[in-house]
Amino acid sequence: MNTDAGRTVPAGDPSDRIAGVASVIDGDTIEIHGQPIRLSGFDSPERGKTCAGTNVYQRAALYLSDQIGTRTVTCNSTGKDSYDRAVATCRVSGADLGDLMVGGGWARDWPKYSQGAYADAEVRARAARKGVWNLECPDDLWGNRKYD
Template sequence: MNRTLSTLAALLVATSAHGQAINGPARVVDGDTLNVGGVTVRLFGIDAPEAGQTCGDWLPGPKAAAALSAFIADRNVACEARTVDRYGRTVATCTAGDGDLGARMVAAGWAWAFTRYSRDYERQEAAARAAGLGVHGKGCETPWTWRAKGRQ
């Protein structure tokens, strides 16, 4: 019974979050997560390297976070909520200036298109992979593979 109530509560939160606008200054948490006006926002459709993830002796997580910070460049961030994830974060498409932050992260090679949830950024990932940008130039495994091995 508790599980059913929890699932129903999560569904109600996700439904109410869909389409919600979140705007304001942002603080980067990691390569795919922001805090916008006190709301933790996970960028929709992408997955960036984890903070402790390694690719050989290279540490891509902090580089991805720095890239996201540079793409924001002290501008306000505008997000449109799509859902809420299992950790309670709002999952949203966000822009800063004229650019979709998820698209920019994937196009620059700092994140993968998270095709389990969206195919929106496949073209950007293919171009970044072909050019050997960021994680693609270092042979990094995807964060979901890295996490599946019990790494955090």
């Protein structure tokens, strides 16, 4: 298993990992050792979006930062996106960051990329009115993306 955090991971090689202390870029992007990583399978509010006067873009990033803290993040990369970021499912202390973000209400499941992995977490977050689900938000909160 390769744990060299700075190396480019070939698509489809689940044995390769990116690991280290992460910096949060936004609610669905982190950086480990200078390598940007797009967290796979969910989407967080876009830059500049607000709900009831709350900057939800910033709140999502702060929530992700709180979940990670200074602990080591371990990511399994599946390739690169159009911005040349690694696309990966990442964990901290065994917890999937997607579950944490969607379950906390600061992101939503993106079934096209998650195969519904976070659907139950989103249902629970909506029912409990967590995060953005507890705020009055504009229809374009998610950047007019389709999530089916």
